[in-house]
Amino acid sequence: IVGISPNEPDELARFRDEYGLPFPLISDPDHTIAEAFGAWGIKKNYGREYEGLIRSTIVIDENGMVEAAWYNVKATGHAGRVGGSVIG
Numbered sequence: 001i002v003g004i005s006p007n008e009p010d011e012l013a014r015f016r017d018e019y020g021l022p023f024p025l026i027s028d029p030d031h032t033i034a035e036a037f038g039a040w041g042i043k044k045n046y047g048r049e050y051e052g053l054i055r056s057t058i059v060i061d062e063n064g065m066v067e068a069a070w071y072n073v074k075a076t077g078h079a080g081r082v083g084g085s086v087i088g
Contacts, residue, residue: 004028004039006053038071057082 001025005012026033031053034040039056042049055075059068059082063080070082 002026004033006031006034037066038069 005027006029009027009044012027016025028034031040034053037058039054043052047053054071055073057070
């Protein structure tokens with residue numbers, strides 16, 4: 001598991017510590033990684049469109065191939081749904 005965000009490394013370190021995350025968070029300020037995986041694009045919020053990070057989960061196998069992808073996910077309950085569909 002790796003988290004990727006456009007935030008700066010120091011912000012990500014504080015976030016990781018605050019929430020006790022057991023995995024690394026990678027800074028992607030120019031969104032190169034996010035764009036490569038389709039996780040950067042147009043978002044809508046209260047009728048307003050803007051470009052930003054699309055909360056996504058990408059499962060990559062040991063050969064570097066995308067095994068599964070979910071976009072526009074909600075944080076609550078998502079990990080359990082992903083775990084059941086990938087591990088089962």
